[in-house]
Amino acid sequence: MRSRCTNKNTDSYRNYGGRGIRVCKEWRDSFETFLAHLKTLLPADATDIPRGMSLERKDNDGPYNSHNVILATATEQARNKRTAVWITIDGQTRWLQDWLKDYGISYGLYKKRREMGRDPVAAIVTPKGKRLKKRLGQVDLEVVTIGNETRTVVDWLAHFGVKKSTYLSRCKLYGWSPVEALTTPVTAEATQAAVRRLASRGRDSKNGVVAGGPRCNGVNLR
Numbered sequence: 209m210r211s212r213c214t215n216k217n218t219d220s221y222r223n224y225g226g227r228g229i230r231v232c233k234e235w236r237d238s239f240e241t242f243l244a245h246l247k248t249l250l251p252a253d254a255t256d257i258p259r260g261m262s263l264e265r266k267d268n269d270g271p272y273n274s275h276n277v278i279l280a281t282a283t284e285q286a287r288n289k290r291t292a293v294w295i296t297i298d299g300q301t302r303w304l305q306d307w308l309k310d311y312g313i314s315y316g317l318y319k320k321r322r323e324m325g326r327d328p329v330a331a332i333v334t335p336k337g338k339r340l341k342k343r344l345g346q347v348d349l350e351v352v353t354i355g356n357e358t359r360t361v362v363d364w365l366a367h368f369g370v371k372k373s374t375y376l377s378r379c380k381l382y383g384w385s386p387v388e389a390l391t392t393p394v395t396a397e398a399t400q401a402a403v404r405r406l407a408s409r410g411r412d413s414k415n416g417v418v419a420g421g422p423r424c425n426g427v428n429l430r
Contacts, residue, residue, distance in 0.1 A: 209263065209272055210236065229265075232273035249279045264288065295328050307332050334381055352386045364390045 212224040213231050235242040251258065257279060264280035268288055286292060293304040308318055311332050321331035350361040365375060368390050378389035
């Protein structure tokens with residue numbers, strides 16, 4: 209604790225002393241005073257810091273002193289890091305890892321989706337489409353009528369400039385109708401609107417499929 213705040217030769221100094229984090233004078237001058245306060249933080253009948261817990265500052269930018277130090281788990285400390293990511297979905301702001309756990313999405317999948325260009329909310333709330341790739345080849349056999357004209361989905365995709373994967377994602381993941389999936393321009397606003405609609409619908413938390421059995425052109429996409 210003292211070293212990271214005072215020793216410029218340590219690797220951790222830049223994140224503590226280099227940021228102005230200090231140890232209060234009372235604790236610097238007397239280890240006994242620090243130890244006496246530490247004992248007040250321990251659970252009843254405990255003689256040492258419980259396994260899995262360590263000292264944490266409530267105010268991440270504040271000093272080490274009796275008003276700002278608590279005992280916390282690694283998870284609690286991760287939430288309090290400056291690098292912690294907080295996401296707002298339907299007006300509720302929570303730690304990224306909590307959202308991922310609720311939606312059954314691994315951090316690896318979330319990171320991959322972000323690298324592919326999805327916004328943070330879409331990367332979290334979009335269910336895992338295990339059968340999406342199998343459906344890509346079947347699109348060639350489907351037909352859709354728009355207005356008074358009937359064409360294959362492949363023709364419509366070329367006409368409207370929509371990718372097969374986008375079409376299937378809109379049908380399977382977001383529950384759009386075939387016409388809506390084909391004719392809606394591919395824009396960030398359209399994607400965000402779809403994500404909001406998805407987040408507000410009930411989901412089967414076990415397998416990640418939107419409840420209600422979404423269908424595209426009469427074909428069940430589950």
